[in-house]
Every structure is written in structure tokens, then in C-alpha cells.
Ligand SMILES: Cc1cc2nc3c(=O)[nH]c(=O)nc-3n(C[C@H](O)[C@H](O)[C@H](O)COP(=O)(O)OP(=O)(O)OC[C@H]3O[C@@H](n4cnc5c(N)ncnc54)[C@H](O)[C@@H]3O)c2cc1C
Ligand SMILES: Cc1cc2nc3c(=O)[nH]c(=O)nc-3n(C[C@H](O)[C@H](O)[C@H](O)COP(=O)(O)O)c2cc1C
């Protein structure tokens with residue numbers, strides 16, 4: 398009766414929970430199961446505290462790093478749930494549900510040699526794209542990373558990405574680091590620099606919806622396929638409540654189950 | 667320990683069920699639970715034709731509560747019969763199919779689809795969804811009007827012999843009157859509560875948090891109000907009452923049964939803890955043992971006042 402289990406609710410040990418930027422934290426969770434099963438683009442839903450009803454819902458967070466012993470989550474403190482998460486201590490147990498959803502399809506860059514992945518992040522969107530950059534560079538493919546952030550202080554993962562061998566371009570809203578303006582402007586300029594083989598190039602993006610819509614437009618204009626990780630408000634994370642509906646050209650899809658990664662041209666922007 | 671409960675013609679192995687809309691059609695929970703061991707699964711409400719549902723965001727969290735405006739998104743009853751119901755029936759649990767319509771005739775047509783090998787163990791009439799509007803009547807929910815409630819229930823009653831549960835809205839002045847109307851229409855039981863009308867506001871953006879502006883509130887935040895509604899209904903009708911609203915633990919189950927519920931449905935908790943059902947039933951059994959009660963049914967309505 399029981400099918401192959403793909404997701405579980407398990408307690409992982411918090412190995413570290415550290416601040417990496419004014420509003421950003423990284424939590425390392427020890428769990429052999431999550432380490433084995435997680436793929437870039439999938440997410441994990443955590444319960445910030447056990448036995449309380451406020452906050453009630455879990456918090457969905459993209460898988461930021463996959464190691465031998467567990468996974469890491471990178472999160473921005475934006476409200477009561479993430480504020481409490483930031484207070485959790487090393488050594489405590491945390492209730493995790495995952496891995497959930499469908500991740501990025503890497504074959505877009507691995508099936509051809511000399512292929513190039515263009516990764517575009519806005520805000521905390523850098524979280525899942527870092528895991529992807531690790532996977533792409535591990536396969537000896539070129540990764541070009543465009544980081545969009547509010548200010549220079551909000552730019553995270555830049556050093557680690559360079560260490561992986563990724564080329565990194567930064568854009569900030571206020572111009573305190575890199576290009577002043579939208580990260581998608583940089584993507585457009587990069588694409589305009591010369592024709593690219595759509596068989597050998599793929600765009601991957603995660604960030605606020607307007608940014609993803611802009612990426613989808615660039616993808617269409619340049620003919621390069623794009624995959625976007627689409628964060629919709631979620632409750633169950635497993636396809637049961639239909640809360641995370643996304644309108645696509647194939648009708649309503651669920652961000653938690655059919656996504657969060659979708660082909661950019663699937664979504665009705 | 668005797669946990670059995672009989673409603674209409676159907677006997678359920680235990681009184682802890684999953685509430686409509688919070689458990690999909692069951693299959694999403696197979697990684698976490700043995701569905702066959704559950705007292706019953708009430709499926710996501712289906713309608714005659716497929717429905718697209720409401721615009722996003724469809725969910726927002728509130729203190730100890732969840733506001734939703736899913737809007738009965740579903741693929742229509744014929745598709746449901748083919749793709750989901752056979753699996754659920756085979757799983758071994760009791761399958762309760764929740765149906766809704768925009769008119770009395772649509773409710774009847776839905777019920778008529780559920781016959782022969784597609785007959786579920788029970789039908790739940792959702793006349794109380796806060797997220798859809800329908801034609802006719804001066805109230806925004808069918809279950810706010812005792813006359814319409816009785817009319818719909820009796821029409822469906824005439825069209826099917828299947829055990830019939832009628833799900834009521836708590837957004838009324840006197841739930842007893844509505845429960846009585848359902849009983850007069852021929853319901854085998856009433857289940858309550860569906861969600862409470864509510865809304866949340868993003869003051870910074872000066873906008874409602876939900877795409878549909880308003881929604882239905884569920885979760886532990888509504889439990890005190892749901893207990894009161896169940897007790898009022900229990901005091902008004904002789905058919906069984908099924909308690910729903912904010913159940914998180916086995917003790918909560920006992921609380922609803924003390925207030926008069928013969929069985930309960932857990933909803934929002936499934937979205938937080940997909941294996942919650944197992945824990946809640948285990949806790950409820952532990953409660954009965956602690957209280958030296960051998961039959962769960964002996965608890966019903968035994969509130970000491
Ligand atoms: C699949 C998925 C993956 C995610 N991955 C990450 C991640 O890797 N790192 C990270 O920092 N965050 C991620 N998020 C967003 C994260 O879940 C929310 O920031 C978090 O739930 C906020 O909880 P809170 O209680 O702190 O704040 P709340 O008070 O719930 O929200 C604070 C603010 O954030 C907005 N918000 C909350 N959730 C969402 C959402 N899903 N979409 C758009 N706006 C939202 C609210 O409208 C509000 O303005 C992801 C979301 C999803 C659905
Ligand atoms: C996301 C969501 C979807 C729901 N969908 C339905 C539905 O389709 N039909 C229905 O009768 N009730 C629906 N409900 C109401 C629940 O079945 C239940 O009556 C209510 O949530 C109160 O119980 P709870 O506090 O345990 O969740 C829904 C509730 C939620 C949270």
C-alpha cells in the first residue's frame with residue numbers, strides 16, 4: 398500500500414544558525430535523509446517551534462546547500478515566523494518536512510558540453526540558486542550568477558559563488574554595490590552582448606514575482622529557455638490544500654507540488 | 667476499547683476523521699499515514715462542473731488561525747469519480763464525498779452521480795462554503811437560511827439512499843434553527859463548523875491580504891466558538907452532530923464529544939502536521955483509558971454542568 402516515500406516529517410538537529418547579513422541567516426540542519434533526497438530547487442517546510450499554535454503554519458524555505466550530513470537553509474527575517482527561527486539555537490531539534498516539490502531540471506545544461514547556466518536571483522532568491530550553482534559547477538559547466546539585492550550589505554553568497562568558479566555580477570537598488578538598478582537589466586545586457594545557442598544556455602531564476610516576470614520576458618526575447626522558482630503562499634506544502642495555485646498555460650498548477658520550479662513560458666504572468 | 671460510531675447506515679471504525687479541503691483526496695498523505703486506518707476521509711468539495719477557484723494569495727496566517735479563500739477549486743465530479751474516488755474507496759477508510767452546487771438542482775445532480783460502484787460511504791453536503799457566491803436566496807450562504815437548507819437537504823434525500831451529512835456554517839444567529847432544518851430535510855447528521863468569515867489587512871500596502879478580499883477562518887483560533895456551536899446544535903437536534911473546528915489534539919476531540927459530537931473532523935492541523943491524525947487518535951485513546959471509558963460513544967454529551 399505504501400508507495401516509495403519521497404518526503405518525510407523528521408526532526409533534524411540544528412548544527413548552526415548564524416547571521417550572514419543584516420537581515421539574513423543560514424541554518425544548517427543535520428539529517429542524512431534530507432541530505433540524500435534533496436535536489437536544488439526543492440524546498441523544506443520547517444516548524445519554527447514545536448507545540449505552539451502561533452505561529453501555526455510551517456515556513457517553506459528553499460534548499461540552499463546540500464552536504465553529506467544535511468542541508469542548509471538561507472532565510473531573510475521578514476516577519477514573526479522568520480524572527481523566531483533566527484532565535485533557534487545550535488543543538489536544538491527542528492521539525493522539518495521535506496524535501497518538497499520539483500526542483501530545477503539540470504539536464505538543460507548537462508546534456509551538452511560547453512553549456513552555460515545563467516542564474517538570476519533577487520533578494521532571498523539566492524538561497525536555492527546557490528545549491529544549483531554548486532551542482533552546475535560540479536558538472537564542470539559554466540555558471541554566471543546575477544545577484545540582485547537592496548543594498549551592498551544585503552549581497553550574500555558572493556564570495557562562496559566565486560570560490561565555486563562562478564562569474565558573479567551584482568546589482569543593488571541603491572547602487573551601493575555593483576550596478577544600480579534591476580538585476581534583470583544586467584541579464585539583458587549580458588544576453589545582448591552576442592547571440593547564444595539556446596541548446597547550450599539556460600536561465601534559472603528565483604526572486605520576487607515582478608523580477609521573475611522580467612526574466613521570463615528576457616528569455617522569450619532571446620529564445621533561451623528559462624526555469625523559475627515561484628514562491629506562492631503555502632500552507633500544506635504537499636498538494637492537499639490548493640492554496641498555492643499558479644495560473645499556467647496548462648491550467649491551474651500547484652507551486653508546492655508541480656513546482657516551485659516551472660518553465661518560465663508555462664506561467665501566465 | 668470500542669471506538670465505533672454509526673451514522674445513518676454507515677459504521678465508522680473510529681470517530682476521528684479528516685475535514686474537507688484539508689486532506690486533498692487522501693493520496694497526498696500516503697507518505698505519512700496509513701489511510702486505511704483512518705475513521706473517514708472527507709474529500710475536497712466537488713461541484714458538477716470544474717471550478718477555477720479564487721485569485722492568489724489564497725492563504726494568510728493569523729494568530730493561531732488560517733484564513734483561506736480557495737474558492738472550491740476542483741476538477742468537477744465526473745473527473746473526481748474517475749481519478750480519485752476509486753483509490754480512496756480501495757484504501758480501506760470510509761470515503762465521505764463532499765459536494766456543493768450553485769442551485770438545489772446541482773446538489774441533486776451531484777448526488778445522483780455518486781451511485782452504483784461510485785457510491786461513497788457517505789455524502790457531505792457543503793452548503794456553507796464562505797468563498798463562493800451562488801444564485802438565488804437573500805443570504806450569501808445556503809446554510810444561513812433554514813427554509814433553503816431544508817429544501818436542498820430534502821431534495822438530495824429523495825435522490826439518494828447514501829448516508830447524508832450536512833455541513834453547516836457558524837456564520838448565523840442561531841445554529842440550532844439551521845441544524846433543525848437539516849434534520850427536517852432528512853439529514854442523517856450535521857457537521858459543524860465550516861470556517862468563520864474573516865479578513866486580514868496589510869496596512870503597509872493598504873490592501874487586503876487575500877486576493878479575494880475576504881475568506882474563511884480555521885484553526886485553533888476558532889475552537890472555542892466551534893465548541894459552543896456544536897453544543898447548541900446538539901441541544902437542538904436528535905441526529906448525530908459531527909464536531910469540526912481547531913482540533914489539534916486528542917483532548918480537543920474529547921472536548922467536542924463532551925459537547926455533544928458523535929465524531930469529529932480535524933482540518934487545519936493536517937496542513938501543519940501531515941501525520942497529525944495518528945497522533946490525535948493515539949492521544950484520544952489514551953484519554954479514554956485514563957478516564958476508564960470503554961466506549962467512545964459514552965462520552966457524547968456528557969459535559970458535567
Ligand atoms: C517554495 C518557497 C521557498 C521559499 N524559500 C525561501 C528561502 O529560501 N529563503 C527565504 O528567506 N524565504 C523563502 N521563502 C519565503 C518564506 O517562506 C517567507 O519569507 C516566510 O514564510 C515568511 O514568514 P514570516 O512569518 O517571517 O513572515 P510573514 O509575516 O508571514 O510575511 C512577511 C512578509 O513576507 C511576505 N511573504 C510571506 N510569504 C510569502 C510568499 N510565499 N510569497 C511572497 N511573499 C511572501 C508577506 O506578504 C509579508 O509581507 C520561500 C517561500 C516559498 C513558498
Ligand atoms: C484550506 C482549506 C480548505 C477548505 N476547503 C473546504 C471545502 O472544500 N469544503 C468544506 O466543506 N470545508 C472546507 N474547509 C473547512 C474545513 O473542512 C473545516 O470545516 C474548517 O477548516 C474548520 O476546521 P479546522 O479548524 O480543524 O480546520 C476548508 C478549510 C481550509 C483550511
Ligand code: FES
Pocket residue numbers: 630631632633634635636637638639640641642651652653654
Ligand atoms: S501549499 Fe497546500 S496545495 Fe500547495
